[in-house]
Amino acid sequence: MEEVEVVVAHQERATLRVGDVFLKIDADQTRTDVEVEAMAIAPIPTPEVLWRKPPVLALAALPGTALGRLGEPSTASSATWTAAGAAVRTLHDAPLPPWPGRSLDEIASELDSECTWLLANDVLPTDLVTANRRIAETAVRPWTPVFAHGDLQVAHVFVDGDEVTGVVDWSEAGQGDAMYDLASLTLGHRELLSDVLAGYGADADLDVIRAWWSLRSLTAIRWLVEHGFDPSSPGCEVDVLRSQL
Template identity: 70%
Template sequence: MDEVEVVAAHKQRVTLRVGDVFLKVDADPAHAEVEVRAMAMAPVPTPVVLWQEPPVLAIAAVPGTALGVLGEPSAASPAVWAAVGACIRRLHDAPLPPWPGRSLDDLRAGLDRECAWLLAGSVLPADVVRRNRDIAEAALRPWEPAFIHGDLQITHVFVDGDEVTGVIDWSEAAPGDPMLDLAVLTLGHEERLEDLLVGYGTGADRDVVRAWWSWRSLVAVRWLIEHGFDPDAPGCELDVLRARMREP
Protein backbone atom coordinates (compact mmCIF):
# COMPACT_ATOMS: atom_id res chain seq x y z
CA MET A 1 0.00 0.00 0.00
CA ASP A 2 1.41 3.38 -0.99
CA GLU A 3 1.60 6.12 1.59
CA VAL A 4 -0.91 8.96 1.44
CA GLU A 5 0.87 12.25 0.79
CA VAL A 6 -0.83 15.57 1.49
CA VAL A 7 0.19 17.68 -1.50
CA ALA A 8 -1.81 20.78 -0.60
CA ALA A 9 -4.37 21.55 2.06
CA HIS A 10 -6.30 24.74 2.74
CA LYS A 11 -9.86 25.84 3.43
CA GLN A 12 -11.02 25.47 -0.17
CA ARG A 13 -9.28 22.30 -1.34
CA VAL A 14 -7.22 19.32 -0.25
CA THR A 15 -5.07 17.40 -2.71
CA LEU A 16 -3.78 13.96 -1.76
CA ARG A 17 -1.39 11.67 -3.62
CA VAL A 18 -1.49 7.89 -3.41
CA GLY A 19 1.11 6.40 -5.73
CA ASP A 20 0.41 7.77 -9.20
CA VAL A 21 -3.10 8.97 -8.34
CA PHE A 22 -4.04 12.43 -7.14
CA LEU A 23 -7.30 12.91 -5.26
CA LYS A 24 -8.62 16.47 -5.24
CA VAL A 25 -11.33 17.23 -2.67
CA ASP A 26 -12.93 20.62 -3.35
CA ALA A 27 -15.56 22.46 -1.34
CA ASP A 28 -17.04 23.77 -4.58
CA PRO A 29 -17.84 20.99 -7.07
CA ALA A 30 -18.04 23.57 -9.87
CA HIS A 31 -14.25 23.80 -9.78
CA ALA A 32 -13.89 20.13 -10.69
CA GLU A 33 -16.50 20.46 -13.43
CA VAL A 34 -14.54 23.29 -15.04
CA GLU A 35 -11.29 21.40 -14.62
CA VAL A 36 -12.56 18.27 -16.34
CA ARG A 37 -14.14 20.19 -19.21
CA ALA A 38 -11.09 22.40 -19.71
CA MET A 39 -8.67 19.47 -19.79
CA ALA A 40 -10.82 17.74 -22.39
CA MET A 41 -10.71 20.84 -24.61
CA ALA A 42 -7.12 22.02 -24.13
CA PRO A 43 -4.73 21.16 -27.02
CA VAL A 44 -1.83 20.63 -24.59
CA PRO A 45 -0.80 17.67 -22.40
CA THR A 46 -3.08 17.36 -19.36
CA PRO A 47 -3.61 14.71 -16.66
CA VAL A 48 -5.83 11.72 -17.35
CA VAL A 49 -9.12 11.88 -15.44
CA LEU A 50 -9.57 8.52 -13.69
CA TRP A 51 -12.94 9.15 -12.09
CA GLN A 52 -15.08 11.89 -10.62
CA GLU A 53 -17.42 11.52 -7.66
CA PRO A 54 -18.20 14.95 -6.15
CA PRO A 55 -16.55 16.33 -4.14
CA VAL A 56 -13.60 14.16 -5.26
CA LEU A 57 -11.76 14.24 -8.59
CA ALA A 58 -9.18 11.52 -9.25
CA ILE A 59 -6.50 12.19 -11.84
CA ALA A 60 -3.32 10.40 -12.89
CA ALA A 61 0.08 11.91 -12.20
CA VAL A 62 1.82 13.42 -15.19
CA PRO A 63 5.43 12.44 -15.94
CA GLY A 64 8.34 14.79 -15.53
CA THR A 65 9.10 17.49 -13.00
CA ALA A 66 7.70 20.95 -12.35
CA LEU A 67 9.22 23.79 -14.35
CA GLY A 68 10.21 25.38 -11.05
CA VAL A 69 8.86 26.77 -7.79
CA LEU A 70 8.10 30.30 -6.68
CA GLY A 71 10.93 31.75 -4.62
CA GLU A 72 13.71 29.67 -6.18
CA PRO A 73 15.55 30.01 -9.50
CA SER A 74 14.28 27.68 -12.22
CA ALA A 75 16.89 25.14 -13.32
CA ALA A 76 15.14 24.69 -16.67
CA SER A 77 17.13 25.72 -19.74
CA PRO A 78 16.10 28.52 -22.11
CA ALA A 79 15.07 25.79 -24.60
CA VAL A 80 12.67 24.31 -22.05
CA TRP A 81 11.15 27.71 -21.33
CA ALA A 82 10.75 28.24 -25.09
CA ALA A 83 8.99 24.87 -25.37
CA VAL A 84 6.63 25.93 -22.60
CA GLY A 85 5.98 29.17 -24.46
CA ALA A 86 5.02 27.25 -27.61
CA CYS A 87 2.71 25.04 -25.55
CA ILE A 88 0.96 28.06 -24.05
CA ARG A 89 0.57 29.57 -27.50
CA ARG A 90 -1.27 26.44 -28.69
CA LEU A 91 -3.68 26.88 -25.79
CA HIS A 92 -4.22 30.57 -26.47
CA ASP A 93 -4.89 29.88 -30.17
CA ALA A 94 -7.48 27.19 -29.40
CA PRO A 95 -11.26 27.75 -29.57
CA LEU A 96 -12.66 29.49 -26.52
CA PRO A 97 -14.32 27.45 -23.78
CA PRO A 98 -18.10 28.03 -23.74
CA TRP A 99 -18.33 29.34 -20.17
CA PRO A 100 -17.70 32.99 -19.22
CA GLY A 101 -14.48 34.37 -17.80
CA ARG A 102 -14.04 37.14 -15.26
CA SER A 103 -15.15 40.58 -16.37
CA LEU A 104 -12.93 43.63 -16.44
CA ASP A 105 -15.16 45.29 -13.83
CA ASP A 106 -14.79 42.28 -11.54
CA LEU A 107 -11.01 42.28 -11.88
CA ARG A 108 -10.83 46.00 -11.12
CA ALA A 109 -13.18 45.73 -8.16
CA GLY A 110 -11.15 42.85 -6.73
CA LEU A 111 -7.95 44.82 -7.09
CA ASP A 112 -9.42 47.86 -5.35
CA ARG A 113 -10.76 45.68 -2.53
CA GLU A 114 -7.43 43.94 -1.92
CA CYS A 115 -5.44 47.17 -2.07
CA ALA A 116 -7.75 48.67 0.55
CA TRP A 117 -7.19 45.59 2.75
CA LEU A 118 -3.40 45.82 2.35
CA LEU A 119 -3.43 49.49 3.29
CA ALA A 120 -5.81 49.06 6.24
CA GLY A 121 -3.67 46.31 7.74
CA SER A 122 -0.32 47.97 6.95
CA VAL A 123 0.77 44.73 5.29
CA LEU A 124 3.02 46.76 3.00
CA PRO A 125 4.09 50.39 3.00
CA ALA A 126 1.44 52.56 1.37
CA ASP A 127 3.80 53.73 -1.37
CA VAL A 128 4.46 50.11 -2.42
CA VAL A 129 0.75 49.36 -2.64
CA ARG A 130 -0.04 52.54 -4.55
CA ARG A 131 2.89 52.15 -6.94
CA ASN A 132 1.83 48.62 -7.83
CA ARG A 133 -1.83 49.64 -8.09
CA ASP A 134 -0.79 52.25 -10.66
CA ILE A 135 1.28 49.68 -12.58
CA ALA A 136 -1.58 47.15 -12.53
CA GLU A 137 -3.88 49.61 -14.25
CA ALA A 138 -2.17 48.85 -17.58
CA ALA A 139 -3.54 45.29 -17.41
CA LEU A 140 -7.12 46.46 -16.87
CA ARG A 141 -7.97 47.31 -20.45
CA PRO A 142 -10.12 45.57 -23.06
CA TRP A 143 -8.46 42.49 -24.56
CA GLU A 144 -9.16 39.92 -27.24
CA PRO A 145 -10.15 36.86 -25.19
CA ALA A 146 -8.20 33.62 -25.49
CA PHE A 147 -8.48 30.18 -23.93
CA ILE A 148 -6.42 30.75 -20.78
CA HIS A 149 -5.43 28.45 -17.94
CA GLY A 150 -6.11 31.22 -15.44
CA ASP A 151 -3.75 29.97 -12.71
CA LEU A 152 -0.64 29.02 -14.68
CA GLN A 153 1.78 28.90 -11.77
CA ILE A 154 5.26 27.58 -12.48
CA THR A 155 4.47 24.49 -10.37
CA HIS A 156 1.54 23.67 -12.65
CA VAL A 157 3.72 23.02 -15.71
CA PHE A 158 5.66 19.73 -15.93
CA VAL A 159 8.54 19.01 -18.27
CA ASP A 160 10.84 16.13 -19.17
CA GLY A 161 13.92 17.13 -21.10
CA ASP A 162 12.79 19.76 -23.60
CA GLU A 163 9.22 18.43 -23.70
CA VAL A 164 6.16 19.69 -21.86
CA THR A 165 4.60 16.57 -20.34
CA GLY A 166 1.62 18.03 -18.52
CA VAL A 167 -0.21 21.14 -17.35
CA ILE A 168 -2.27 20.66 -14.19
CA ASP A 169 -4.90 22.46 -12.08
CA TRP A 170 -7.38 23.80 -14.63
CA SER A 171 -10.18 24.97 -12.31
CA GLU A 172 -9.67 28.65 -13.27
CA ALA A 173 -9.65 28.03 -17.04
CA ALA A 174 -11.89 30.38 -19.04
CA PRO A 175 -11.82 32.98 -21.79
CA GLY A 176 -9.48 35.75 -20.66
CA ASP A 177 -6.42 37.86 -21.30
CA PRO A 178 -3.56 35.66 -22.56
CA MET A 179 -1.03 38.04 -20.99
CA LEU A 180 -2.29 36.94 -17.57
CA ASP A 181 -1.07 33.38 -18.18
CA LEU A 182 2.35 34.64 -19.25
CA ALA A 183 2.54 36.82 -16.15
CA VAL A 184 1.48 34.17 -13.64
CA LEU A 185 3.97 31.68 -15.07
CA THR A 186 6.88 34.14 -14.84
CA LEU A 187 5.88 35.72 -11.51
CA GLY A 188 9.05 35.80 -9.44
CA HIS A 189 10.96 34.56 -12.50
CA GLU A 190 10.83 37.76 -14.51
CA GLU A 191 14.26 37.07 -16.01
CA ARG A 192 12.78 34.07 -17.89
CA LEU A 193 10.11 36.04 -19.73
CA GLU A 194 12.23 36.50 -22.85
CA ASP A 195 13.03 32.77 -22.98
CA LEU A 196 9.31 32.03 -22.73
CA LEU A 197 8.48 34.47 -25.53
CA VAL A 198 10.97 32.83 -27.89
CA GLY A 199 8.57 29.92 -28.06
CA TYR A 200 5.37 31.89 -27.60
CA GLY A 201 5.96 34.04 -30.66
CA THR A 202 4.51 37.40 -31.60
CA GLY A 203 1.77 39.39 -29.94
CA ALA A 204 2.98 39.49 -26.34
CA ASP A 205 2.83 42.90 -24.66
CA ARG A 206 5.64 43.02 -22.11
CA ASP A 207 4.25 46.10 -20.36
CA VAL A 208 0.92 44.35 -19.83
CA VAL A 209 2.69 41.22 -18.54
CA ARG A 210 4.49 43.41 -16.00
CA ALA A 211 1.19 44.99 -15.04
CA TRP A 212 -0.30 41.56 -14.39
CA TRP A 213 2.68 40.75 -12.12
CA SER A 214 1.56 43.62 -9.90
CA TRP A 215 -2.14 42.75 -10.14
CA ARG A 216 -1.60 39.07 -9.34
CA SER A 217 0.63 39.80 -6.37
CA LEU A 218 -1.69 42.44 -4.92
CA VAL A 219 -4.81 40.30 -5.11
CA ALA A 220 -3.12 37.11 -3.86
CA VAL A 221 -1.70 38.29 -0.54
CA ARG A 222 -4.82 38.10 1.62
CA TRP A 223 -5.84 34.70 0.22
CA LEU A 224 -2.38 33.29 0.87
CA ILE A 225 -2.27 34.55 4.45
CA GLU A 226 -5.78 33.32 5.24
CA HIS A 227 -5.01 29.85 3.83
CA GLY A 228 -1.75 29.32 5.67
CA PHE A 229 0.80 30.36 3.04
CA ASP A 230 3.56 32.96 3.38
CA PRO A 231 3.57 35.63 0.65
CA ASP A 232 6.59 37.21 2.36
CA ALA A 233 8.87 34.23 1.73
CA PRO A 234 11.95 35.17 -0.32
CA GLY A 235 11.12 35.67 -3.99
CA CYS A 236 7.37 35.46 -3.45
CA GLU A 237 4.50 37.95 -3.87
CA LEU A 238 5.61 40.65 -1.44
CA ASP A 239 9.12 40.60 -2.89
CA VAL A 240 7.62 40.95 -6.38
CA LEU A 241 5.70 44.05 -5.21
CA ARG A 242 8.74 45.58 -3.53
CA ALA A 243 10.83 45.01 -6.68
CA ARG A 244 8.58 47.35 -8.63
CA MET A 245 9.82 50.20 -6.42
CA ARG A 246 13.32 49.75 -7.84
CA GLU A 247 12.16 50.26 -11.42
CA PRO A 248 12.12 53.67 -13.13
Protein backbone atom coordinates in the same frame (compact mmCIF):
# COMPACT_ATOMS: atom_id res chain seq x y z
CA MET B 1 1.90 0.05 0.94
CA GLU B 2 1.73 3.46 -0.71
CA GLU B 3 2.15 6.53 1.48
CA VAL B 4 -0.30 9.43 1.35
CA GLU B 5 1.38 12.72 0.45
CA VAL B 6 -0.46 15.97 1.16
CA VAL B 7 0.35 18.11 -1.89
CA VAL B 8 -1.72 21.12 -0.79
CA ALA B 9 -4.43 21.59 1.79
CA HIS B 10 -6.47 24.60 2.89
CA GLN B 11 -10.06 25.51 3.71
CA GLU B 12 -11.30 25.40 0.10
CA ARG B 13 -9.64 22.29 -1.28
CA ALA B 14 -7.01 19.63 -0.75
CA THR B 15 -4.87 17.52 -3.08
CA LEU B 16 -3.42 14.19 -1.98
CA ARG B 17 -1.03 11.90 -3.83
CA VAL B 18 -1.10 8.15 -3.43
CA GLY B 19 1.45 6.54 -5.71
CA ASP B 20 0.68 7.65 -9.25
CA VAL B 21 -2.80 8.93 -8.41
CA PHE B 22 -3.75 12.45 -7.33
CA LEU B 23 -6.97 12.88 -5.36
CA LYS B 24 -8.41 16.40 -5.53
CA ILE B 25 -11.08 17.22 -2.95
CA ASP B 26 -12.95 20.46 -3.60
CA ALA B 27 -15.85 21.96 -1.65
CA ASP B 28 -17.05 23.79 -4.80
CA GLN B 29 -17.99 21.29 -7.49
CA THR B 30 -18.42 24.03 -10.09
CA ARG B 31 -14.62 24.43 -10.04
CA THR B 32 -14.24 20.71 -10.64
CA ASP B 33 -16.79 20.88 -13.48
CA VAL B 34 -14.66 23.56 -15.15
CA GLU B 35 -11.46 21.60 -14.58
CA VAL B 36 -12.81 18.39 -16.12
CA GLU B 37 -14.31 20.15 -19.14
CA ALA B 38 -11.23 22.31 -19.74
CA MET B 39 -8.91 19.31 -19.67
CA ALA B 40 -11.18 17.49 -22.11
CA ILE B 41 -10.94 20.24 -24.74
CA ALA B 42 -7.46 21.69 -24.12
CA PRO B 43 -5.09 21.12 -27.09
CA ILE B 44 -2.08 20.48 -24.83
CA PRO B 45 -1.33 17.50 -22.56
CA THR B 46 -3.36 17.29 -19.33
CA PRO B 47 -3.70 14.66 -16.61
CA GLU B 48 -5.93 11.65 -17.35
CA VAL B 49 -9.19 11.65 -15.39
CA LEU B 50 -9.35 8.24 -13.68
CA TRP B 51 -12.67 8.69 -11.95
CA ARG B 52 -14.87 11.25 -10.27
CA LYS B 53 -17.01 10.76 -7.20
CA PRO B 54 -17.90 14.21 -5.81
CA PRO B 55 -16.27 15.81 -3.96
CA VAL B 56 -13.24 13.75 -5.13
CA LEU B 57 -11.58 13.86 -8.55
CA ALA B 58 -8.89 11.25 -9.26
CA LEU B 59 -6.19 12.13 -11.78
CA ALA B 60 -3.22 10.18 -13.08
CA ALA B 61 0.19 11.67 -12.34
CA LEU B 62 1.98 13.37 -15.20
CA PRO B 63 5.46 12.26 -16.21
CA GLY B 64 8.32 14.60 -15.46
CA THR B 65 8.64 17.33 -12.85
CA ALA B 66 7.30 20.84 -12.32
CA LEU B 67 8.95 23.53 -14.44
CA GLY B 68 9.80 25.43 -11.26
CA ARG B 69 8.53 26.87 -8.00
CA LEU B 70 7.76 30.42 -6.96
CA GLY B 71 10.50 31.63 -4.65
CA GLU B 72 13.10 29.17 -5.95
CA PRO B 73 15.65 29.64 -8.75
CA SER B 74 14.71 27.75 -11.87
CA THR B 75 16.87 24.75 -12.77
CA ALA B 76 15.13 24.21 -16.12
CA SER B 77 16.99 25.08 -19.32
CA SER B 78 16.17 28.01 -21.59
CA ALA B 79 14.93 25.49 -24.16
CA THR B 80 12.46 24.09 -21.62
CA TRP B 81 11.06 27.53 -20.86
CA THR B 82 10.79 28.17 -24.60
CA ALA B 83 8.86 24.90 -24.97
CA ALA B 84 6.53 26.08 -22.21
CA GLY B 85 5.93 29.31 -24.14
CA ALA B 86 5.09 27.31 -27.27
CA ALA B 87 2.59 25.21 -25.31
CA VAL B 88 0.90 28.36 -24.03
CA ARG B 89 0.65 29.65 -27.61
CA THR B 90 -1.01 26.37 -28.68
CA LEU B 91 -3.58 26.79 -25.90
CA HIS B 92 -4.26 30.43 -26.73
CA ASP B 93 -4.71 29.66 -30.43
CA ALA B 94 -7.38 27.02 -29.69
CA PRO B 95 -11.14 27.67 -29.99
CA LEU B 96 -12.59 29.49 -27.00
CA PRO B 97 -14.19 27.44 -24.23
CA PRO B 98 -17.98 27.94 -24.11
CA TRP B 99 -18.00 29.59 -20.68
CA PRO B 100 -16.93 33.19 -19.94
CA GLY B 101 -14.06 34.38 -17.83
CA ARG B 102 -13.84 37.21 -15.33
CA SER B 103 -15.07 40.64 -16.36
CA LEU B 104 -13.09 43.85 -16.27
CA ASP B 105 -15.43 45.17 -13.57
CA GLU B 106 -14.75 42.13 -11.38
CA ILE B 107 -11.00 42.51 -11.76
CA ALA B 108 -11.05 46.26 -11.08
CA SER B 109 -13.26 45.76 -8.03
CA GLU B 110 -10.97 43.06 -6.64
CA LEU B 111 -7.89 45.25 -7.15
CA ASP B 112 -9.59 48.11 -5.30
CA SER B 113 -10.80 45.99 -2.37
CA GLU B 114 -7.51 44.16 -1.90
CA CYS B 115 -5.42 47.34 -1.99
CA THR B 116 -7.81 48.89 0.52
CA TRP B 117 -7.39 45.85 2.80
CA LEU B 118 -3.59 45.90 2.50
CA LEU B 119 -3.46 49.55 3.54
CA ALA B 120 -6.16 49.39 6.23
CA ASN B 121 -4.36 46.51 7.96
CA ASP B 122 -0.82 47.88 7.52
CA VAL B 123 0.21 44.73 5.68
CA LEU B 124 2.52 46.56 3.28
CA PRO B 125 3.99 50.07 3.11
CA THR B 126 1.67 52.60 1.50
CA ASP B 127 4.18 53.59 -1.19
CA LEU B 128 4.68 49.95 -2.22
CA VAL B 129 0.93 49.37 -2.60
CA THR B 130 0.29 52.68 -4.32
CA ALA B 131 3.10 52.33 -6.86
CA ASN B 132 2.15 48.75 -7.72
CA ARG B 133 -1.51 49.65 -8.01
CA ARG B 134 -0.59 52.25 -10.62
CA ILE B 135 1.35 49.60 -12.52
CA ALA B 136 -1.47 47.05 -12.12
CA GLU B 137 -4.12 49.33 -13.59
CA THR B 138 -2.47 48.97 -17.01
CA ALA B 139 -3.74 45.37 -17.09
CA VAL B 140 -7.37 46.42 -16.58
CA ARG B 141 -8.23 47.17 -20.20
CA PRO B 142 -10.25 45.46 -22.97
CA TRP B 143 -8.56 42.41 -24.51
CA THR B 144 -9.33 39.84 -27.18
CA PRO B 145 -10.19 36.69 -25.20
CA VAL B 146 -8.27 33.45 -25.64
CA PHE B 147 -8.57 29.96 -24.18
CA ALA B 148 -6.76 30.82 -20.94
CA HIS B 149 -5.62 28.46 -18.21
CA GLY B 150 -6.31 31.13 -15.61
CA ASP B 151 -3.81 29.93 -12.98
CA LEU B 152 -0.74 29.09 -15.05
CA GLN B 153 1.78 29.31 -12.23
CA VAL B 154 5.13 27.70 -12.92
CA ALA B 155 4.43 24.73 -10.60
CA HIS B 156 1.44 23.75 -12.76
CA VAL B 157 3.56 23.07 -15.88
CA PHE B 158 5.27 19.67 -15.99
CA VAL B 159 8.30 18.96 -18.15
CA ASP B 160 10.65 16.11 -18.98
CA GLY B 161 13.90 17.35 -20.48
CA ASP B 162 12.90 20.06 -22.97
CA GLU B 163 9.38 18.67 -23.48
CA VAL B 164 6.18 19.84 -21.80
CA THR B 165 4.47 16.68 -20.55
CA GLY B 166 1.34 18.35 -19.24
CA VAL B 167 -0.38 21.17 -17.39
CA VAL B 168 -2.42 20.71 -14.20
CA ASP B 169 -5.03 22.63 -12.16
CA TRP B 170 -7.56 23.89 -14.71
CA SER B 171 -10.29 25.03 -12.33
CA GLU B 172 -9.81 28.72 -13.28
CA ALA B 173 -9.79 28.09 -17.04
CA GLY B 174 -12.04 30.09 -19.34
CA GLN B 175 -12.04 32.98 -21.76
CA GLY B 176 -9.31 35.30 -20.55
CA ASP B 177 -6.38 37.57 -21.25
CA ALA B 178 -3.39 35.90 -22.89
CA MET B 179 -1.02 38.25 -21.08
CA TYR B 180 -2.34 37.06 -17.70
CA ASP B 181 -1.29 33.48 -18.44
CA LEU B 182 2.17 34.65 -19.53
CA ALA B 183 2.51 36.79 -16.41
CA SER B 184 1.38 33.94 -14.15
CA LEU B 185 3.93 31.57 -15.69
CA THR B 186 6.80 34.02 -15.23
CA LEU B 187 5.80 35.50 -11.86
CA GLY B 188 8.99 35.68 -9.83
CA HIS B 189 11.00 34.53 -12.85
CA ARG B 190 11.08 37.73 -14.92
CA GLU B 191 14.58 36.89 -16.18
CA LEU B 192 13.06 33.94 -18.10
CA LEU B 193 10.30 35.91 -19.82
CA SER B 194 12.39 36.29 -22.98
CA ASP B 195 12.77 32.50 -23.21
CA VAL B 196 9.02 32.03 -22.81
CA LEU B 197 8.29 34.63 -25.48
CA ALA B 198 10.78 32.97 -27.84
CA GLY B 199 8.40 30.03 -27.90
CA TYR B 200 5.18 32.00 -27.59
CA GLY B 201 5.72 34.52 -30.37
CA ALA B 202 6.31 38.22 -30.78
CA ASP B 203 2.85 39.67 -30.09
CA ALA B 204 3.21 39.99 -26.32
CA ASP B 205 2.73 43.28 -24.49
CA LEU B 206 5.53 43.57 -21.95
CA ASP B 207 3.90 46.47 -20.10
CA VAL B 208 0.70 44.47 -19.61
CA ILE B 209 2.62 41.39 -18.46
CA ARG B 210 4.42 43.55 -15.94
CA ALA B 211 1.08 45.02 -14.85
CA TRP B 212 -0.33 41.54 -14.26
CA TRP B 213 2.70 40.71 -12.07
CA SER B 214 1.68 43.56 -9.80
CA LEU B 215 -2.05 42.85 -9.97
CA ARG B 216 -1.73 39.13 -9.30
CA SER B 217 0.58 39.77 -6.34
CA LEU B 218 -1.55 42.52 -4.80
CA THR B 219 -4.75 40.51 -5.04
CA ALA B 220 -3.25 37.23 -3.79
CA ILE B 221 -1.75 38.36 -0.50
CA ARG B 222 -4.88 38.34 1.68
CA TRP B 223 -5.93 34.87 0.44
CA LEU B 224 -2.43 33.50 1.02
CA VAL B 225 -2.27 34.87 4.56
CA GLU B 226 -5.75 33.61 5.45
CA HIS B 227 -4.95 30.12 4.13
CA GLY B 228 -1.66 29.65 5.94
CA PHE B 229 0.82 30.65 3.23
CA ASP B 230 3.53 33.29 3.52
CA PRO B 231 3.63 35.78 0.62
CA SER B 232 6.66 37.47 2.17
CA SER B 233 8.87 34.38 1.72
CA PRO B 234 11.97 35.12 -0.40
CA GLY B 235 11.12 35.44 -4.09
CA CYS B 236 7.36 35.35 -3.53
CA GLU B 237 4.59 37.93 -3.95
CA VAL B 238 5.95 40.70 -1.70
CA ASP B 239 9.39 40.44 -3.30
CA VAL B 240 7.72 40.57 -6.72
CA LEU B 241 6.04 43.84 -5.72
CA ARG B 242 9.35 45.26 -4.52
CA SER B 243 11.09 44.22 -7.74
CA GLN B 244 8.50 46.13 -9.75
CA LEU B 245 9.91 49.39 -8.38
